[in-house]
Amino acid sequence: MGRQPCCDKLEVKKGPWTAEEDKKLISFILSNGPCCWRAVPKLAGLRRCGKSCRLRWTNYLRPDLKRGLLNDAEEKLVIDLHASLGNRWSKIAARLPGRTDNEIKNHWNTHIKKKLLNMGIDPVTHEPLRKKTETSSAKDNLADFVKHLPVLPETNGSDENSCSSNEKCDSSMFKNDPLISSLLVDDPDIPQVDVPWEFPSGEQIFDSVPWDDNISSLLDFQGFDCFGDVEMNSANLLELRHEQ
DNA sequence: AACTCGCTCAACCGCGGTAAA
C-alpha cells in the first residue's frame, strides 16, 4: 500500500554540502532540469534526500540568484509586500527576482525587523507600537522610511537576470555566475557546454529523452561513471523512468 | 591570546495539501 520511499532515510547524509556534492547536483540539473526531486539523488549519485537537493538548488545553487544583502529598493518592496501578504515568504520572493524565500525571511528577521522596531513600528502588524500620542509620528516614520527608499524597477517576469524553473534562461548565466564558475571551472569531469536553460516538466523530460539511443552519451556527458556509490546504467535509468 | 557574545544564514524540521499505489 502507498508509495515506495524515495531514499533510505538511514543512508541519507545531512549537514553542509560539499563542493563535490554541489558539482554533482549542478551537473545533473544542467542537463536534466530541476524536476522529479525524489529521483535526483539516485540519478545524480548523491546520498541526500530529494528534499535536501531541492533546497540546496533553490536556495544556493540556482544560477539566477543574486548574492549579498538586499538593497534599499528590495527592502522597500519586501516591507510593502509583507504589509499586504504577511509571512508568505514564497509569495514575496516571487516578486523579487533572484531572491529566495529563505533569504528574504532571514533578512527580515535579522535586519528589517530591527529597523522597524527601532522606529517604533510593529513588524507584524506594521502599526505603531506606542499609544495614541505617538501613533502619527511612528506612522510618519514608516511612510518617510519607505518614501526615501529607491524604487525597484517593475519586473513582471521580464527581468533578464531572473528565471523561475518554468522560464527560459540562457546558459551564459552559469558562466557569469561566480559560484558555479568556481565549482565547474577546470574540472574535466564536468563538461561545460551551452545548455538551453529551459525546464520542461518532468514528464516532458522523460518523454523527450531518447533513452535507448542516447543513454551512454548522456552518461559520458555527465561523467556519471565516476560516481562510485551508484552504478549508473541504462537499466536503472529506465527503471526510474518507469517509476514515473 | 583566549574567551564570550551576538549576528548571519545555510540547512533542517514539521506541517498541510496533493498525488500515487
Next chain:
DNA sequence: TTTTACCGCGGTTGAGCGAGT
C-alpha cells in the same frame, strides 16, 4: 477508499564568524 510518499512552505536551529573585552 485508505495509506503513504512527495512537494512546497514557514518556522527554527546551530555552526561559523567577527567584534568586543
